[in-house]
Amino acid sequence: MSKKFLSIFVLTIFLLSTVLAGCSSSKNNTSSANETNTQKQETAKPVTIKLGMWSSSPAEKKIVDDQIAKFKEKYPNIDVQIETIVGDYMQKLQTELASNTAPDIFYLDSMPAPQLMSSGVLEPLDDYIKKYNVDVNDFEPALLSAFQWEGKTYGLPKDFNTLALFYNKDMFKAAGINEPPKTWEELRDVAKKLTKDGVKGLVLSADLARFDAFINQNGGSVYQDGKVTLNLPENAQALDFYVGLITKDKVADTPQNMGEGWNGDAFAAKKAAMAIEGGWMIPFLKEKAPDLNYGIAELPAGKQKSTMAFTVAYVMNKNSKHKDEAFKLIEFLTGKEGQQFVVDSGLALPSRKSMQEGFKEKYPERAAFVDGASYAVPWQFGLYGTKVVDAANKACEALIMKQISSAQQALDNAQKEVGQ
Structure with a gap:
């Protein structure tokens, strides 16, 4: 065989092998691409997630609608259907959970949260938080802790x-x-100066959701380490001060004794110069008393600063058939994109610390609510919940009505009523 012929033969074999290799590589690449596309298609299969919420104001409903519209842009394959639960929210929700017809995710208030967290009907979120790298440290600790039970979130x-503290600037x-009072002593003194011409310096309700802040400010606690602690001496001292503003100092009264339904009514009607309420008072006053000249300050402090944190979370139904998609929705609604709608609305405070400065810039007059978050105590009393609230409220009412003279005795009775 000539060298020339041998060279041509070797070249032909080389070219042929290269073509075949290219075809094989192309086939493998095509197969791999097809496999990836199939996986993406499987991941992007249409899924419907139901979101449960209670019947609320049109403003809150708009926030959720806008959040979901934005979520759909990010996850077009996930359809979100809102189920508005009217009437007794918790009763109907528990019925749906028992019959396996509850939404995939839903609102849960901090007060009844322990009942559901302990009953095994909710999906723990810890694995999803880790999987999707959610920064839970950005949430206010008092808010997140309200939805943690036995080491799980x-x-x-x-x-x-x-x-x-809402205060009437014209009366001041x-x-x-x-300036508004910063301590208990200043609160009493200022209330005295403002009590005249049929106006009380302060309106106070016989409601644990208000006087619990004073208990915490005095170093007391209503619930601690799984136990009800209503009758601690510090609690009695705080309640004695709170009720004493009405019965002893005569510088405050209940809204009912002023002929009004709640603190907001008395303040709006200018029957009281100060009132202790939350951000929900702002839209109320805008409608009820649009010309009222008022300011908002942090609560006056006792031994320490304290206020109450009233919060609601999104939780996941343990029987959800689409848990990853459900968590993606929770993550979005409570993430920075979703929280921006909360900031823009001004209806409530964003739960993420990183969003709160933006809220204060947009609503500087509401800074007191945000500043109180760092020392707030969650509105929650374990599995005893409403039993604690009912017993404490009765104790406060009995003192105001002078059916009992000692705050300590009133709280001792309340402690017994709860069964501890």
Whole structure:
């Protein structure tokens, strides 16, 4: 065989092998691409997630609608259907959970949260938080802790409110008071100066959701380490001060004794110069008393600063058939994109710390609510919940009505009523 012929033969074999290799590689690449596309298609299969919420104001419904519209842009394969539960929310929700017809994710208030967290009907979120790298440290600790049970996290807070002191600026100016009170002593003194001409310095309700802040400010606690602690001496001292503003100092009264339904009504009607309420008071006053000249300050402190944190979380139904998609929705609604709608609305406070400065810039007059978040105590008493609230409220009412003279005895009775 000639060298020339041998060279041609070798070249032909080389070219042929290269072509075949190319075809094989192309086939493998095509197969791999097809496999990837198939996986993506399987991941992007249409899924429907039901979101349960209670019947609320049109403003809150708009926030959720806008959040979902934005979520759909990011996850077009996930359809979100809102189920508005009217009437007794918790009763109907528990019925749906028992019959396996509950939504995939739904609102849960901090007060009844322990009942559901302990009953095994909620999906723990810890694995999903880790899987999707959710920064839970950005949530206010008081909010997140309200939805943690026995070392597991069951909900991510969607928003919250704290208590603050509303004060009538015109009444303050007329009384020569330059700034809102910062301590209990100042609160009493200022209330005295403002109590005149049929107006009380302060309106106070016989409601644990208001006087619990004073208990915490005095170093007390209503619930601690799984036990009800209603009758601690610090609690009695705080309740004695709170009720004493009505019965002893005569500088405050209940809204009912003023002929009004709640604190907001009495403040709006200018029957009280100060009131202790949350951010929900703002839209109420805008409608009820649009010309009222008022300010908002942090609550006056006792031994320490404290206020209450009222919060709601999104939680996941343990029987959801689409848990990853359900968590993606929770993550979005409580993440920075979703929380921006909360900031823009001003209806409540964003639950993420990183969003709160933006809220204060947009609503500087509401800074007291945000500033209180760092020392707020969650509105929650374990599995005893409403039993604690009912017993404490009765104790406060009995003192105001002078059916009993000792705050300590009233709280001792309340402790017995709860069964501890």
